[in-house]
Amino acid sequence: MHAPDARWHGLLERPEVVVLLAERDGAAVGYVSAIRQLHLWTGGDVLDLDDLNVRPGHRDAGVGRRLTTALARLAAPEQLLIRWGTEVDDLDAQRSYRRLGATLRPKVLAAWPPAAYADLAADG
Template sequence: MPTKIRSAVPEDAELVDTLVRELADHQDEGQYVTVTVDRWRELLADDAVTVLLAEHEGEPAGYVSAVRRIHLWTGREVLGLDDLYVRERFRGAGIGELLMLELARAAALTHRLTITWGMRTSNEGAQRFYARLGATLNTKVLAAWPYDAYVQRL
């Protein structure tokens, strides 16, 4: 049975939650995942949220997630890739590329959206993978202003 890519639906909330937590734990950032299964059900029903699941021989193998947002300079939407994750035992089988190509198909059907994302500069394997897909790799500093930090300034 080949690898199948499909859109996640609200009934997949527990599986998506499991995969997201696996990725966060893999990156030693599991403590930052606070989303709940109930919230995933809501997110998976939101048209702006895309989560594609890969199943290899009927077993969950990975996912890609993205959110549509407006790019104010162009007035057009972009698709902000949030995560691409393939479970370790499925790596090297082309599943990451299949997920990215299916995400690209979805973007192409929706007004030729640009897909954007970030990654750690130390993640050279990801950089090689994305470059092979034809992605442009730009260096940029990603800033985050957490609620606890900015609320103290108010």
């Protein structure tokens, strides 16, 4: 995350933001973050998994699985869809997600930064 501390704390205080931390011997070894939001296509809310990260030296020890399991437990009472993306060439991540039972499908992600749409928006 590349946000100043004050902004970071403000983001974490938002009710739609979920961050779960994994610790070992009192030290953070991983986290999962997700954002609950309305998704019109599904007709309700979804949890968009924003980031799943396990520190080197703690990978392949079940930390990621425990974090995703904890996220699933939060989503289960309301049967929320959990969705996320990964890089096309990140085959290790894809294998992990398949083992969880996730469905993988290709999709192109588009991002429209303000500098790219500024002229269009100004023309009204």
